[in-house]
Amino acid sequence: MKIGFIGNGWRTEGYWRIVRQAPEKFEISGVLFRNEEKARAFEARGLGPAYTDLDEFLRQKHDMVFVLLPRQVVLPYIEKVLRAGFPLLVETPPANGLEELKTVWEMQKTYGAKIQVAEQYFLQPYHKAVRALVDEGVIGEVSNLRISMAHDYHGISLMRRLLGVGDAPCTITAQSYKFPVLWHVGRAPLEKGVSAPREDSRKVAAFAFDGGKVGFFDFAGEQYFNYFRSRHLNVQGDRGEIDDYAVSFWNGEMPIQSRLERQDMGRDSNLEGYFHRGFTWMGRFVYESPFAALREARLTDDEIAMGSLLLGMEKLIETGEEIYPLREALQDTYLYLTMDEAIRTGRPVPTERQPWQEA
Numbered sequence: 001m002k003i004g005f006i007g008n009g010w011r012t013e014g015y016w017r018i019v020r021q022a023p024e025k026f027e028i029s030g031v032l033f034r035n036e037e038k039a040r041a042f043e044a045r046g047l048g049p050a051y052t053d054l055d056e057f058l059r060q061k062h063d064m065v066f067v068l069l070p071r072q073v074v075l076p077y078i079e080k081v082l083r084a085g086f087p088l089l090v091e092t093p094p095a096n097g098l099e100e101l102k103t104v105w106e107m108q109k110t111y112g113a114k115i116q117v118a119e120q121y122f123l124q125p126y127h128k129a130v131r132a133l134v135d136e137g138v139i140g141e142v143s144n145l146r147i148s149m150a151h152d153y154h155g156i157s158l159m160r161r162l163l164g165v166g167d168a169p170c171t172i173t174a175q176s177y178k179f180p181v182l183w184h185v186g187r188a189p190l191e192k193g194v195s196a197p198r199e200d201s202r203k204v205a206a207f208a209f210d211g212g213k214v215g216f217f218d219f220a221g222e223q224y225f226n227y228f229r230s231r232h233l234n235v236q237g238d239r240g241e242i243d244d245y246a247v248s249f250w251n252g253e254m255p256i257q258s259r260l261e262r263q264d265m266g267r268d269s270n271l272e273g274y275f276h277r278g279f280t281w282m283g284r285f286v287y288e289s290p291f292a293a294l295r296e297a298r299l300t301d302d303e304i305a306m307g308s309l310l311l312g313m314e315k316l317i318e319t320g321e322e323i324y325p326l327r328e329a330l331q332d333t334y335l336y337l338t339m340d341e342a343i344r345t346g347r348p349v350p351t352e353r354q355p356w357q358e359a
Helices: 010-021 036-044 054-058 074-083 098-111 125-136 152-163 301-319 326-345
Strands: 002-006 027-032 064-067 088-090 115-117 142-148 170-183 196-209 214-220 232-237 240-243 246-250 255-265 275-281 284-288
Touching: 002 010, 002 054, 010 027, 010 301, 027 054, 054 074, 064 074, 074 088, 074 098, 088 301, 098 115, 098 326, 115 301, 115 326, 125 152, 125 232, 125 240, 125 255, 125 275, 125 284, 125 301, 142 152, 152 196, 152 214, 152 326, 170 326, 196 326
Parallel strands: 002 027, 002 064, 064 088, 088 115, 142 214
Antiparallel strands: 142 232, 170 196, 196 214, 232 240, 240 246, 246 255, 255 275, 275 284
């Protein structure tokens, strides 16, 4: 699949790494730069052609275009790509504020576009494994969960899917707190002896959905990188519970304690080379990485999820089947904006029906 990229930041570099490690599946058909010097430096790396003119970029033969730009400037690029007729993947969030979310929805209707948003967290191996057990009914009907795994719309996306609430209305109660923590690592590698105190902001919220299901959201930014700020997920159903990797459930006769197990090759004396194969539970695979057959691909869990999004775009182009429909992305982003409103106002905020919910 030939992918044209608009944008060249940190997240874009991550997708380029995936393309380099899976050349059987993906190819960079062009990258749009604003800076001529950066464009020439990119071409010197041998990754693909670079352009500084949008019209010229849009004349190339892309199977899809991936826009990875700040939310404040993304709308004009979305419209120009859709007008040119390309299937579009756009980085999260797809717009800046509620009114712009509505504009993106109108664009999709206007152009009849194949457009999805690059929300990858629900495609990470662990989350896919948990979702598989929930969908099988292992823990029964899920009523509530506590998620401390991802920020804002990412965490909300995971929450809605695991609760199975669809676009049901909800009332959000939320607060933000600040706590001190020792900073020692971020996007740059860990350096011994380099640390500094910082104030970490933590959002805590309750999403009370119509019908009685509740999602408890709890996340602070340091959880992504900090070596002593961990991540957690607890999903409770009427017949059991998933608590991180522990799975407790009723088997029809008695309560059973079990665990989700990672299957990573290349450890200890295994000579296959490192790659993530999948997750097993009770002696069977409940998730297998779509890149496990590419033994030379050394992908992190997040890169596997990002690559899965690209595969999902390929499926959308070929069959029309969506991996993360635009209306889902717009709803997740809207709930995040509403959570921030609840924090800002200090009062519970009910959601309102939005245009994409009429689809």
